[in-house]
Amino acid sequence: MPGDVIASIASLRARLDEVRGSGATVGFVPTLGALHAGHAKLIATARDECQSTTVSIFVNPLQFDREDDLRRYPRTLDADREFCRALGVDVIFAPSVEDIYPAPPACTVDVGHLADHLCGPFRPGHFQSIATIVTKLLGIVQPHRAYFGEKDFQQLTIVRRLVADLNIRTAIVAVPTVREADGLALSSRNRHLGPAERPLATALYRALHEADRLIRSGMTDVNQIKAAATVQIPVNPLLRLEYLDIVGPDDLQPVARVDGPVRVAGALWVGATRLIDNVESMRTT
Protein backbone atom coordinates (compact mmCIF):
# COMPACT_ATOMS: atom_id res chain seq x y z
CA MET A 1 0.00 0.00 0.00
CA PRO A 2 1.16 3.58 -0.57
CA GLY A 3 3.43 4.92 2.15
CA ASP A 4 4.64 1.48 3.18
CA VAL A 5 8.06 1.29 4.73
CA ILE A 6 10.20 -1.28 2.93
CA ALA A 7 13.40 -2.39 4.60
CA SER A 8 14.89 -4.98 2.26
CA ILE A 9 16.59 -4.34 -1.06
CA ALA A 10 14.90 -7.32 -2.69
CA SER A 11 11.41 -6.22 -1.61
CA LEU A 12 12.05 -2.69 -2.80
CA ARG A 13 13.24 -3.88 -6.19
CA ALA A 14 10.22 -6.15 -6.55
CA ARG A 15 7.86 -3.29 -5.69
CA LEU A 16 9.54 -0.84 -8.06
CA ASP A 17 9.66 -3.43 -10.85
CA GLU A 18 5.88 -3.50 -10.62
CA VAL A 19 5.71 0.28 -10.68
CA ARG A 20 8.01 0.53 -13.69
CA GLY A 21 6.25 -2.41 -15.35
CA SER A 22 2.99 -0.45 -15.19
CA GLY A 23 4.71 2.26 -17.20
CA ALA A 24 5.04 4.74 -14.33
CA THR A 25 8.11 6.91 -13.92
CA VAL A 26 9.96 6.61 -10.63
CA GLY A 27 11.16 9.72 -8.80
CA PHE A 28 13.65 9.27 -5.97
CA VAL A 29 14.54 11.46 -3.00
CA PRO A 30 17.46 10.05 -0.98
CA THR A 31 17.58 11.40 2.57
CA LEU A 32 19.20 10.83 5.95
CA GLY A 33 15.80 11.28 7.59
CA ALA A 34 15.04 14.03 10.11
CA LEU A 35 12.83 15.43 7.38
CA HIS A 36 12.01 19.13 7.18
CA ALA A 37 10.51 21.62 4.74
CA GLY A 38 13.61 21.38 2.51
CA HIS A 39 12.89 17.68 2.01
CA ALA A 40 9.22 18.50 1.51
CA LYS A 41 10.19 20.63 -1.46
CA LEU A 42 12.31 17.81 -2.91
CA ILE A 43 9.39 15.43 -2.47
CA ALA A 44 6.85 17.87 -3.92
CA THR A 45 9.07 18.40 -6.97
CA ALA A 46 9.40 14.65 -7.44
CA ARG A 47 5.62 14.23 -7.07
CA ASP A 48 5.06 16.93 -9.70
CA GLU A 49 7.40 15.35 -12.20
CA CYS A 50 7.03 11.60 -11.66
CA GLN A 51 4.15 9.15 -11.35
CA SER A 52 5.62 7.40 -8.33
CA THR A 53 7.89 8.75 -5.61
CA THR A 54 10.30 6.77 -3.43
CA VAL A 55 12.05 8.35 -0.45
CA SER A 56 14.98 6.58 1.17
CA ILE A 57 15.85 7.16 4.81
CA PHE A 58 19.32 5.93 5.62
CA VAL A 59 21.86 7.44 7.97
CA ASN A 60 24.95 6.32 6.11
CA PRO A 61 27.67 5.76 8.72
CA LEU A 62 30.47 5.87 6.14
CA GLN A 63 29.87 9.49 5.21
CA PHE A 64 30.27 10.76 8.76
CA ASP A 65 33.86 11.76 9.32
CA ARG A 66 33.22 12.62 12.98
CA GLU A 67 31.87 10.03 15.41
CA ASP A 68 29.99 12.64 17.44
CA ASP A 69 28.24 13.96 14.32
CA LEU A 70 27.02 10.43 13.50
CA ARG A 71 25.91 9.87 17.08
CA ARG A 72 24.15 13.23 17.30
CA TYR A 73 22.51 13.02 13.90
CA PRO A 74 18.74 13.11 14.53
CA ARG A 75 16.88 9.82 13.92
CA THR A 76 13.12 10.29 13.72
CA LEU A 77 11.79 7.39 11.64
CA ASP A 78 8.23 7.43 12.96
CA ALA A 79 7.84 11.14 12.34
CA ASP A 80 9.57 10.82 8.96
CA ARG A 81 7.14 8.09 7.92
CA GLU A 82 4.13 10.25 8.77
CA PHE A 83 5.79 13.21 7.03
CA CYS A 84 6.22 11.14 3.85
CA ARG A 85 2.69 9.75 3.98
CA ALA A 86 1.23 13.20 4.37
CA LEU A 87 3.12 14.29 1.27
CA GLY A 88 1.85 11.35 -0.80
CA VAL A 89 5.14 9.45 -0.99
CA ASP A 90 4.47 6.02 -2.52
CA VAL A 91 7.39 4.03 -1.13
CA ILE A 92 9.63 4.67 1.88
CA PHE A 93 12.87 2.70 1.76
CA ALA A 94 14.52 2.41 5.17
CA PRO A 95 17.23 -0.24 4.92
CA SER A 96 19.48 -1.37 7.76
CA VAL A 97 23.21 -0.72 7.76
CA GLU A 98 23.71 -4.49 7.35
CA ASP A 99 21.55 -4.54 4.20
CA ILE A 100 23.50 -1.71 2.62
CA TYR A 101 26.95 -2.83 3.82
CA PRO A 102 26.95 -6.60 4.37
CA ALA A 103 30.74 -6.15 4.40
CA PRO A 104 32.92 -3.04 4.26
CA PRO A 105 32.94 -2.08 0.58
CA ALA A 106 36.15 -2.78 -1.35
CA CYS A 107 34.91 -0.87 -4.39
CA THR A 108 33.90 2.74 -3.85
CA VAL A 109 33.44 5.81 -6.01
CA ASP A 110 36.46 8.11 -6.12
CA VAL A 111 35.50 11.74 -6.81
CA GLY A 112 38.93 12.99 -7.82
CA HIS A 113 39.46 16.75 -7.84
CA LEU A 114 35.82 17.42 -6.93
CA ALA A 115 36.69 16.89 -3.25
CA ASP A 116 39.83 19.05 -3.29
CA HIS A 117 38.10 22.24 -2.12
CA LEU A 118 35.09 23.54 -0.15
CA CYS A 119 34.07 20.91 2.43
CA GLY A 120 36.38 18.26 0.96
CA PRO A 121 39.61 19.04 2.86
CA PHE A 122 37.69 19.39 6.13
CA ARG A 123 35.81 16.10 5.78
CA PRO A 124 38.32 13.48 4.57
CA GLY A 125 36.58 10.62 2.74
CA HIS A 126 33.15 12.24 3.08
CA PHE A 127 32.45 12.79 -0.62
CA GLN A 128 33.83 9.40 -1.67
CA SER A 129 31.34 7.92 0.82
CA ILE A 130 28.54 10.16 -0.47
CA ALA A 131 29.31 9.19 -4.07
CA THR A 132 29.40 5.52 -3.10
CA ILE A 133 26.09 5.50 -1.22
CA VAL A 134 24.37 7.52 -3.94
CA THR A 135 25.64 5.11 -6.59
CA LYS A 136 24.40 2.20 -4.49
CA LEU A 137 20.97 3.78 -3.92
CA LEU A 138 20.61 4.62 -7.61
CA GLY A 139 21.52 0.99 -8.38
CA ILE A 140 18.90 -0.25 -5.94
CA VAL A 141 16.08 2.15 -6.83
CA GLN A 142 16.92 2.66 -10.54
CA PRO A 143 14.86 5.84 -10.65
CA HIS A 144 14.10 7.85 -13.75
CA ARG A 145 14.80 11.05 -11.83
CA ALA A 146 16.53 11.75 -8.51
CA TYR A 147 16.22 14.96 -6.52
CA PHE A 148 19.01 16.72 -4.63
CA GLY A 149 18.98 20.03 -2.80
CA GLU A 150 21.21 22.91 -3.85
CA LYS A 151 21.98 23.47 -0.17
CA ASP A 152 24.53 20.66 -0.42
CA PHE A 153 26.06 22.10 -3.56
CA GLN A 154 29.29 20.12 -3.58
CA GLN A 155 27.29 16.92 -3.13
CA LEU A 156 24.89 17.93 -5.93
CA THR A 157 27.75 18.70 -8.29
CA ILE A 158 29.49 15.42 -7.49
CA VAL A 159 26.27 13.45 -8.01
CA ARG A 160 25.65 15.14 -11.36
CA ARG A 161 29.17 14.27 -12.39
CA LEU A 162 29.16 10.65 -11.18
CA VAL A 163 25.94 9.95 -13.04
CA ALA A 164 27.55 11.30 -16.21
CA ASP A 165 30.93 9.65 -15.64
CA LEU A 166 29.50 6.24 -14.74
CA ASN A 167 26.65 6.33 -17.31
CA ILE A 168 23.98 5.87 -14.67
CA ARG A 169 20.61 6.23 -16.32
CA THR A 170 19.00 8.66 -13.91
CA ALA A 171 18.33 12.37 -14.48
CA ILE A 172 19.59 14.45 -11.55
CA VAL A 173 17.27 17.31 -10.63
CA ALA A 174 18.55 20.21 -8.50
CA VAL A 175 16.04 21.77 -6.13
CA PRO A 176 16.64 25.29 -4.73
CA THR A 177 17.51 25.73 -1.07
CA VAL A 178 14.61 26.41 1.29
CA ARG A 179 15.34 29.14 3.84
CA GLU A 180 13.87 30.44 7.05
CA ALA A 181 12.51 33.98 6.92
CA ASP A 182 15.87 35.32 8.15
CA GLY A 183 17.80 33.48 5.42
CA LEU A 184 19.03 30.45 7.35
CA ALA A 185 19.11 27.43 5.02
CA LEU A 186 17.01 24.55 6.31
CA SER A 187 19.08 21.65 7.59
CA SER A 188 18.51 18.71 9.88
CA ARG A 189 21.42 20.03 11.93
CA ASN A 190 19.59 23.32 12.68
CA ARG A 191 17.72 21.51 15.45
CA HIS A 192 21.01 21.28 17.36
CA LEU A 193 21.17 25.10 17.58
CA GLY A 194 20.53 26.47 21.06
CA PRO A 195 18.56 29.69 21.66
CA ALA A 196 21.75 31.76 21.87
CA GLU A 197 23.08 30.15 18.69
CA ARG A 198 20.06 30.33 16.40
CA PRO A 199 20.20 34.14 15.80
CA LEU A 200 23.94 33.92 15.09
CA ALA A 201 23.45 31.16 12.51
CA THR A 202 22.23 33.57 9.83
CA ALA A 203 25.69 35.12 9.62
CA LEU A 204 26.78 32.59 6.97
CA TYR A 205 23.96 33.47 4.61
CA ARG A 206 24.57 37.18 5.16
CA ALA A 207 28.24 36.69 4.21
CA LEU A 208 27.35 34.72 1.07
CA HIS A 209 24.69 37.26 0.17
CA GLU A 210 27.21 40.09 0.57
CA ALA A 211 29.71 38.27 -1.67
CA ASP A 212 26.97 37.87 -4.28
CA ARG A 213 26.10 41.58 -4.04
CA LEU A 214 29.73 42.61 -4.50
CA ILE A 215 30.18 40.28 -7.47
CA ARG A 216 27.05 41.59 -9.15
CA SER A 217 28.22 45.14 -8.52
CA GLY A 218 31.40 44.39 -10.49
CA MET A 219 33.98 43.35 -7.92
CA THR A 220 36.16 40.65 -9.45
CA ASP A 221 39.08 40.15 -7.06
CA VAL A 222 38.34 37.06 -4.99
CA ASN A 223 40.44 38.04 -1.99
CA GLN A 224 38.75 41.42 -1.85
CA ILE A 225 35.28 39.84 -2.10
CA LYS A 226 36.07 37.27 0.58
CA ALA A 227 37.47 39.89 2.96
CA ALA A 228 34.41 42.10 2.56
CA ALA A 229 32.00 39.17 2.88
CA THR A 230 33.52 37.70 6.00
CA VAL A 231 33.05 41.01 7.79
CA GLN A 232 29.40 39.88 7.98
CA ILE A 233 30.44 37.13 10.42
CA PRO A 234 30.38 38.77 13.87
CA VAL A 235 33.32 38.28 16.19
CA ASN A 236 31.77 35.91 18.69
CA PRO A 237 33.24 32.95 20.59
CA LEU A 238 30.36 30.79 19.33
CA LEU A 239 31.19 31.40 15.66
CA ARG A 240 34.06 30.04 13.59
CA LEU A 241 34.14 30.35 9.80
CA GLU A 242 35.66 27.18 8.38
CA TYR A 243 35.86 28.47 4.81
CA LEU A 244 34.23 30.86 2.40
CA ASP A 245 35.23 30.10 -1.19
CA ILE A 246 34.32 31.12 -4.69
CA VAL A 247 34.49 28.25 -7.17
CA GLY A 248 33.50 27.34 -10.68
CA PRO A 249 29.99 25.81 -10.56
CA ASP A 250 30.90 22.62 -12.45
CA ASP A 251 34.53 21.87 -11.56
CA LEU A 252 34.39 23.22 -7.98
CA GLN A 253 37.85 24.73 -8.39
CA PRO A 254 38.59 28.13 -6.79
CA VAL A 255 38.65 31.01 -9.23
CA ALA A 256 41.20 33.83 -8.91
CA ARG A 257 38.94 36.40 -10.55
CA VAL A 258 35.20 36.38 -11.07
CA ASP A 259 34.58 36.56 -14.80
CA GLY A 260 31.73 34.11 -15.28
CA PRO A 261 29.17 32.14 -13.27
CA VAL A 262 30.48 31.08 -9.85
CA ARG A 263 29.26 29.46 -6.69
CA VAL A 264 30.00 31.14 -3.37
CA ALA A 265 30.00 28.57 -0.60
CA GLY A 266 30.93 28.45 3.05
CA ALA A 267 30.91 26.46 6.25
CA LEU A 268 30.35 28.06 9.63
CA TRP A 269 30.62 26.47 13.05
CA VAL A 270 27.96 27.73 15.45
CA GLY A 271 28.91 26.29 18.79
CA ALA A 272 29.23 22.53 18.20
CA THR A 273 27.12 22.61 15.04
CA ARG A 274 28.62 22.91 11.58
CA LEU A 275 26.41 24.61 9.01
CA ILE A 276 26.97 24.96 5.27
CA ASP A 277 25.35 27.13 2.66
CA ASN A 278 25.97 28.51 -0.82
CA VAL A 279 24.61 30.90 -3.40
CA GLU A 280 25.08 31.18 -7.13
CA SER A 281 26.53 34.39 -8.43
CA MET A 282 27.70 36.00 -11.62
CA ARG A 283 29.19 39.23 -12.75
CA THR A 284 26.39 41.23 -14.34
CA THR A 285 28.07 44.54 -15.15
Place this chain on the structure above:
Amino acid sequence: MPGDVIASIASLRARLDEVRGSGATVGFVPTLGALHAGHAKLIATARDECQSTTVSIFVNPLQFDREDDLRRYPRTLDADREFCRALGVDVIFAPSVEDIYPAPPACTVDVGHLADHLCGPFRPGHFQSIATIVTKLLGIVQPHRAYFGEKDFQQLTIVRRLVADLNIRTAIVAVPTVREADGLALSSRNRHLGPAERPLATALYRALHEADRLIRSGMTDVNQIKAAATVQIPVNPLLRLEYLDIVGPDDLQPVARVDGPVRVAGALWVGATRLIDNVESMRTT
Protein backbone atom coordinates in the same frame (compact mmCIF):
# COMPACT_ATOMS: atom_id res chain seq x y z
CA MET B 1 18.75 -6.31 -37.65
CA PRO B 2 20.68 -8.96 -35.72
CA GLY B 3 24.43 -8.44 -35.80
CA ASP B 4 24.14 -4.69 -36.38
CA VAL B 5 27.01 -2.58 -35.15
CA ILE B 6 25.71 0.25 -32.96
CA ALA B 7 28.10 3.09 -32.17
CA SER B 8 26.07 5.51 -30.06
CA ILE B 9 25.02 5.06 -26.46
CA ALA B 10 21.54 6.47 -27.12
CA SER B 11 20.90 4.09 -30.03
CA LEU B 12 22.12 1.13 -28.02
CA ARG B 13 19.87 2.00 -25.11
CA ALA B 14 16.87 2.42 -27.42
CA ARG B 15 17.54 -0.95 -29.04
CA LEU B 16 17.98 -2.76 -25.73
CA ASP B 17 14.90 -1.07 -24.26
CA GLU B 18 12.96 -2.76 -27.04
CA VAL B 19 14.63 -6.08 -26.31
CA ARG B 20 13.91 -5.87 -22.58
CA GLY B 21 10.42 -4.53 -23.29
CA SER B 22 9.68 -7.72 -25.22
CA GLY B 23 10.53 -9.65 -22.06
CA ALA B 24 13.86 -11.01 -23.32
CA THR B 25 16.85 -11.33 -21.01
CA VAL B 26 20.00 -9.48 -22.09
CA GLY B 27 23.39 -11.18 -21.86
CA PHE B 28 26.47 -9.01 -22.22
CA VAL B 29 30.05 -9.82 -23.17
CA PRO B 30 32.38 -6.81 -22.85
CA THR B 31 35.53 -7.14 -24.95
CA LEU B 32 38.47 -5.18 -26.29
CA GLY B 33 37.97 -6.84 -29.67
CA ALA B 34 40.60 -9.02 -31.37
CA LEU B 35 38.15 -11.81 -30.69
CA HIS B 36 39.33 -15.40 -30.35
CA ALA B 37 38.01 -18.76 -29.16
CA GLY B 38 38.05 -17.57 -25.54
CA HIS B 39 35.56 -14.86 -26.45
CA ALA B 40 33.59 -17.42 -28.47
CA LYS B 41 33.09 -19.40 -25.29
CA LEU B 42 31.91 -16.29 -23.43
CA ILE B 43 29.48 -15.54 -26.26
CA ALA B 44 28.25 -19.13 -26.48
CA THR B 45 27.61 -19.19 -22.73
CA ALA B 46 25.68 -15.92 -22.96
CA ARG B 47 23.69 -17.28 -25.91
CA ASP B 48 22.85 -20.41 -23.93
CA GLU B 49 21.65 -18.48 -20.90
CA CYS B 50 20.02 -15.35 -22.34
CA GLN B 51 17.51 -14.56 -25.04
CA SER B 52 19.57 -11.72 -26.50
CA THR B 53 23.33 -11.22 -26.54
CA THR B 54 25.21 -7.93 -26.79
CA VAL B 55 28.97 -7.82 -27.31
CA SER B 56 30.86 -4.57 -26.79
CA ILE B 57 34.11 -3.89 -28.59
CA PHE B 58 36.00 -1.01 -27.03
CA VAL B 59 39.73 -0.60 -26.58
CA ASN B 60 39.59 1.44 -23.39
CA PRO B 61 42.61 3.76 -23.46
CA LEU B 62 42.43 4.45 -19.72
CA GLN B 63 43.16 0.86 -18.72
CA PHE B 64 46.44 0.71 -20.62
CA ASP B 65 49.27 1.69 -18.34
CA ARG B 66 51.84 1.42 -21.14
CA GLU B 67 51.54 3.51 -24.28
CA ASP B 68 53.17 0.81 -26.42
CA ASP B 69 50.67 -1.80 -25.19
CA LEU B 70 47.77 0.45 -26.21
CA ARG B 71 49.38 1.17 -29.57
CA ARG B 72 50.18 -2.50 -30.23
CA TYR B 73 46.81 -3.81 -29.05
CA PRO B 74 45.24 -5.54 -32.08
CA ARG B 75 42.24 -3.75 -33.63
CA THR B 76 40.26 -5.95 -35.98
CA LEU B 77 36.70 -4.56 -36.07
CA ASP B 78 35.69 -6.00 -39.45
CA ALA B 79 36.81 -9.49 -38.48
CA ASP B 80 35.27 -9.11 -35.02
CA ARG B 81 31.92 -8.13 -36.55
CA GLU B 82 31.91 -11.22 -38.76
CA PHE B 83 33.01 -13.34 -35.78
CA CYS B 84 30.08 -12.06 -33.72
CA ARG B 85 27.57 -12.51 -36.53
CA ALA B 86 28.68 -16.08 -37.10
CA LEU B 87 28.08 -16.77 -33.40
CA GLY B 88 24.58 -15.29 -33.47
CA VAL B 89 25.34 -12.14 -31.48
CA ASP B 90 22.29 -9.86 -31.60
CA VAL B 91 23.90 -6.48 -30.97
CA ILE B 92 27.50 -5.32 -31.37
CA PHE B 93 28.25 -2.12 -29.47
CA ALA B 94 31.38 -0.37 -30.76
CA PRO B 95 31.44 3.13 -29.29
CA SER B 96 34.09 5.77 -29.94
CA VAL B 97 36.45 6.97 -27.24
CA GLU B 98 34.65 10.35 -27.40
CA ASP B 99 31.28 8.69 -26.72
CA ILE B 100 32.59 6.89 -23.68
CA TYR B 101 34.78 9.72 -22.38
CA PRO B 102 33.35 13.07 -23.55
CA ALA B 103 35.67 14.48 -20.85
CA PRO B 104 38.24 12.82 -18.58
CA PRO B 105 36.15 11.23 -15.81
CA ALA B 106 36.27 12.94 -12.42
CA CYS B 107 34.39 10.08 -10.76
CA THR B 108 35.93 6.64 -11.08
CA VAL B 109 35.64 3.34 -9.24
CA ASP B 110 38.32 2.77 -6.60
CA VAL B 111 39.02 -0.92 -6.02
CA GLY B 112 40.79 -0.58 -2.68
CA HIS B 113 42.86 -3.55 -1.51
CA LEU B 114 41.81 -5.66 -4.50
CA ALA B 115 44.57 -4.02 -6.56
CA ASP B 116 47.28 -4.38 -3.92
CA HIS B 117 48.64 -7.70 -5.23
CA LEU B 118 48.98 -9.81 -8.40
CA CYS B 119 48.96 -7.49 -11.44
CA GLY B 120 47.95 -4.43 -9.40
CA PRO B 121 51.39 -3.18 -8.31
CA PHE B 122 52.77 -3.70 -11.82
CA ARG B 123 49.95 -1.85 -13.57
CA PRO B 124 49.23 1.33 -11.58
CA GLY B 125 45.68 2.56 -12.13
CA HIS B 126 44.79 -0.38 -14.37
CA PHE B 127 42.12 -1.95 -12.19
CA GLN B 128 40.55 1.37 -11.24
CA SER B 129 40.20 1.99 -14.97
CA ILE B 130 38.83 -1.53 -15.54
CA ALA B 131 36.32 -1.10 -12.72
CA THR B 132 35.29 2.28 -14.11
CA ILE B 133 34.78 1.13 -17.69
CA VAL B 134 32.92 -1.99 -16.58
CA THR B 135 30.64 0.12 -14.36
CA LYS B 136 30.03 2.45 -17.31
CA LEU B 137 29.29 -0.40 -19.72
CA LEU B 138 26.94 -2.07 -17.23
CA GLY B 139 25.21 1.29 -16.85
CA ILE B 140 24.86 1.64 -20.61
CA VAL B 141 23.84 -1.94 -21.44
CA GLN B 142 21.97 -2.77 -18.18
CA PRO B 143 22.28 -6.50 -18.84
CA HIS B 144 20.68 -9.23 -16.80
CA ARG B 145 23.91 -11.22 -16.97
CA ALA B 146 27.48 -10.29 -17.92
CA TYR B 147 30.21 -12.77 -18.85
CA PHE B 148 33.87 -12.54 -17.84
CA GLY B 149 36.69 -15.00 -18.44
CA GLU B 150 38.55 -16.62 -15.57
CA LYS B 151 41.78 -15.97 -17.45
CA ASP B 152 41.66 -12.41 -16.13
CA PHE B 153 41.00 -13.57 -12.58
CA GLN B 154 41.82 -10.35 -10.77
CA GLN B 155 39.52 -8.47 -13.13
CA LEU B 156 36.76 -11.06 -12.64
CA THR B 157 37.05 -10.86 -8.86
CA ILE B 158 36.99 -7.06 -8.91
CA VAL B 159 33.95 -7.02 -11.20
CA ARG B 160 32.11 -9.45 -8.95
CA ARG B 161 32.91 -7.26 -6.00
CA LEU B 162 32.02 -3.93 -7.60
CA VAL B 163 28.64 -5.25 -8.68
CA ALA B 164 27.98 -6.31 -5.08
CA ASP B 165 29.45 -3.18 -3.50
CA LEU B 166 27.67 -0.74 -5.83
CA ASN B 167 24.37 -2.71 -5.99
CA ILE B 168 24.52 -3.03 -9.76
CA ARG B 169 21.71 -5.28 -10.86
CA THR B 170 23.64 -7.62 -13.14
CA ALA B 171 24.63 -11.22 -12.42
CA ILE B 172 28.33 -11.79 -13.14
CA VAL B 173 29.06 -15.13 -14.76
CA ALA B 174 32.59 -16.57 -14.75
CA VAL B 175 33.60 -18.59 -17.81
CA PRO B 176 36.56 -21.01 -17.61
CA THR B 177 39.77 -20.21 -19.45
CA VAL B 178 40.15 -21.66 -22.93
CA ARG B 179 43.60 -23.10 -23.62
CA GLU B 180 45.63 -24.23 -26.60
CA ALA B 181 46.47 -27.93 -26.70
CA ASP B 182 49.80 -27.23 -24.93
CA GLY B 183 48.10 -25.32 -22.12
CA LEU B 184 48.67 -21.72 -23.24
CA ALA B 185 45.68 -19.61 -22.20
CA LEU B 186 44.04 -17.88 -25.15
CA SER B 187 44.68 -14.13 -25.23
CA SER B 188 44.55 -11.40 -27.82
CA ARG B 189 48.17 -10.72 -26.96
CA ASN B 190 49.26 -14.21 -28.04
CA ARG B 191 49.28 -12.99 -31.63
CA HIS B 192 52.29 -10.83 -30.76
CA LEU B 193 54.37 -13.95 -29.98
CA GLY B 194 57.08 -14.70 -32.55
CA PRO B 195 57.92 -18.25 -33.65
CA ALA B 196 60.79 -18.44 -31.13
CA GLU B 197 58.57 -17.14 -28.36
CA ARG B 198 55.42 -19.20 -28.81
CA PRO B 199 56.90 -22.52 -27.51
CA LEU B 200 58.33 -20.71 -24.47
CA ALA B 201 54.99 -19.14 -23.60
CA THR B 202 53.61 -22.34 -22.09
CA ALA B 203 56.10 -22.07 -19.21
CA LEU B 204 53.66 -19.97 -17.17
CA TYR B 205 50.91 -22.53 -17.29
CA ARG B 206 53.37 -25.32 -16.46
CA ALA B 207 54.50 -23.38 -13.38
CA LEU B 208 50.91 -22.78 -12.24
CA HIS B 209 50.04 -26.39 -12.91
CA GLU B 210 53.03 -27.54 -10.85
CA ALA B 211 51.96 -25.28 -7.95
CA ASP B 212 48.49 -26.79 -8.12
CA ARG B 213 49.94 -30.31 -8.12
CA LEU B 214 52.08 -29.59 -5.07
CA ILE B 215 49.17 -28.00 -3.19
CA ARG B 216 46.91 -30.95 -3.93
CA SER B 217 49.67 -33.31 -2.81
CA GLY B 218 49.67 -31.57 0.58
CA MET B 219 52.38 -28.92 0.39
CA THR B 220 51.24 -25.89 2.39
CA ASP B 221 54.25 -23.57 2.63
CA VAL B 222 53.81 -20.86 0.05
CA ASN B 223 57.50 -20.06 -0.38
CA GLN B 224 58.27 -23.74 -0.94
CA ILE B 225 55.46 -24.06 -3.48
CA LYS B 226 56.51 -20.92 -5.33
CA ALA B 227 60.15 -21.98 -5.45
CA ALA B 228 59.26 -25.41 -6.82
CA ALA B 229 56.78 -23.99 -9.32
CA THR B 230 59.08 -21.34 -10.75
CA VAL B 231 61.63 -24.03 -11.61
CA GLN B 232 59.23 -24.73 -14.49
CA ILE B 233 60.19 -21.37 -16.06
CA PRO B 234 63.30 -22.07 -18.13
CA VAL B 235 66.27 -19.77 -17.81
CA ASN B 236 66.03 -17.94 -21.12
CA PRO B 237 66.76 -14.31 -22.05
CA LEU B 238 63.29 -14.11 -23.63
CA LEU B 239 61.51 -15.02 -20.37
CA ARG B 240 61.01 -12.93 -17.23
CA LEU B 241 58.58 -13.97 -14.50
CA GLU B 242 56.92 -10.83 -13.12
CA TYR B 243 55.16 -12.60 -10.28
CA LEU B 244 53.74 -15.92 -9.21
CA ASP B 245 51.45 -15.56 -6.21
CA ILE B 246 49.02 -17.61 -4.18
CA VAL B 247 46.03 -15.62 -2.97
CA GLY B 248 42.62 -16.03 -1.41
CA PRO B 249 40.07 -16.38 -4.23
CA ASP B 250 37.77 -13.61 -2.98
CA ASP B 251 40.00 -11.06 -1.25
CA LEU B 252 43.04 -11.51 -3.54
CA GLN B 253 45.36 -11.24 -0.53
CA PRO B 254 48.47 -13.47 -0.41
CA VAL B 255 48.19 -16.44 1.91
CA ALA B 256 51.11 -17.55 4.06
CA ARG B 257 49.96 -21.18 4.18
CA VAL B 258 47.57 -23.05 1.95
CA ASP B 259 44.76 -24.30 4.12
CA GLY B 260 41.70 -23.63 1.98
CA PRO B 261 40.77 -22.75 -1.60
CA VAL B 262 43.33 -20.50 -3.28
CA ARG B 263 44.08 -19.00 -6.64
CA VAL B 264 47.58 -19.40 -8.08
CA ALA B 265 48.27 -16.61 -10.55
CA GLY B 266 51.25 -15.29 -12.45
CA ALA B 267 52.51 -12.91 -15.11
CA LEU B 268 55.30 -13.83 -17.51
CA TRP B 269 57.06 -11.61 -20.01
CA VAL B 270 57.85 -13.46 -23.23
CA GLY B 271 60.01 -11.05 -25.21
CA ALA B 272 57.99 -7.81 -25.37
CA THR B 273 54.70 -9.55 -24.61
CA ARG B 274 53.25 -9.83 -21.12
CA LEU B 275 51.07 -12.87 -20.51
CA ILE B 276 48.96 -13.69 -17.46
CA ASP B 277 47.31 -16.90 -16.31
CA ASN B 278 45.89 -18.51 -13.18
CA VAL B 279 44.49 -21.77 -11.84
CA GLU B 280 42.32 -22.56 -8.89
CA SER B 281 43.74 -24.90 -6.31
CA MET B 282 42.92 -26.39 -2.94
CA ARG B 283 44.49 -28.69 -0.44
CA THR B 284 42.81 -32.06 -0.86
CA THR B 285 44.76 -34.28 1.50
